[in-house]
Amino acid sequence: MKAWGGRFSAEPDADAADFGRSIDVDAELAIDDIRGSLAHVSGLRAAGLLDEAEAAAIGDGLRGLEAEVWAGTIAWDPALEDIHLNIEMALAERIGPVAGKLHTGRSRNDQVATDLRLWLKRRLATIEEAVVGLQRALVCQGLAHREAVMPGHTHVQPAQPVLFAHHLLAYVEMLERDRGRLADTLARADRSPLGSGALAGAGFALDREAVAHELGFAGVTRNSIDAVGDRDFVVETLAMAALAMTHLSRLAEELVWWSNPAFGFLRLADAWSTGSSMMPNKRNPDPAELVRGRTARVDGHLVAVLTLLKGLPSGYQRDLQEDKPPLIDALAVLGSSLRVMAGVVATLHVDEARMRAAATTGFTTATAVADTLVERGVPFREAHHIVGSLVARAEAIGVELTGLVDEDIRAVLGASSDAVAAGLAEDAGLPGALRAAAELESALARPDVIGGTAPRRVHAELAAAAERLGIDHVGPTPRR
């Protein structure tokens, strides 16, 4: 017997049935559908719509089905359209006609909206754990290489020296904001639509708040028309997922470059690298590339659901069935990408010597030298110009800034149109002071502000992050 066959005299066309079927996708919601039904049984019982025996029979039947779902022994019937009708019919097969009372005061419209929110709450909890797992891997690498210096880049050109740990902590910050967005999304999604019926509200005096409470929701939706048509929480989740994937993709991009032997800062562990079918020499960072590639898929899912919603009238429309494939896939991609990146990061081989060598070429300490001139009273613009000339001179004779001799430095200062700078040409101690400022360690220590790369700042941030994430020792990175 069809759930809605009464007013029809013909069977649905096979193609129409095929086209409308969603069981392949929404079987994912089976557990949530059963839990929603169990709470609905309590609501029906409290309202006197089921007697004690009926409520017990339906409840036992549903709990039996839940066990079958977990055991993976249940076979869904494709003829039954979706998960809701499958569960209802499976229940009827097991407990008989009393199952027909379950759908009292309920529509698949409020049912699916409830199921999806329950599913989302479960799924986001595992995503959050995976975010924390990657944060831990990043912090552990930072702790394991707390003194490693690398050239910070802008425009992919050597810019200023930074601690490797500082760079890793940048991603910990991004992921912390992703966690915040996840929590915000969850807070708004945490309302029970059950009792909204098809659109007008259930036709029985159901205690929606008690049912919501039983389901673990923080409250109930306040408008039945909105409740059955609202998929804001899907969009918010996808926006959060797309942004988190964007962060992973940027990290992936850096791992790809840094593991190129021309950089040589890192090596991906064998277990996270792949070879080439033709070139025996290759070590490819495929997992990082796939994270970068799958970001495109999640971006697409966000746009798909925004586009899905934009032309819909309020309330439920069947179009809304199309919300599930993008949502389910996006969170599968995000979850696996987070876990893969945690594995890649936790097992990275870091070449501190190569990083340091790269940081000492490319005149990355020039800004620190200019800052030192500013301390002697030279206006910054003029200091910038003078150090630019020093860099040109060093480059011309093939040395680093620390290799310039006194005469080179005096000549550049003496040529300055700024009186203070020109006067400094006579200061016998200055060339030595500027060479000292050009040393890697002193340049690194200069940005001693909150959020700067000075080691004492970074080490404090590392310690704070380790504390927040429950890392109490530097050992092997916890793997999730």
Ligand code: ARG
């Ligand atoms: N499979 C449907 C969906 O995912 C369930 C709701 C069906 N409601 C309806 N009025 N046909 O949206």
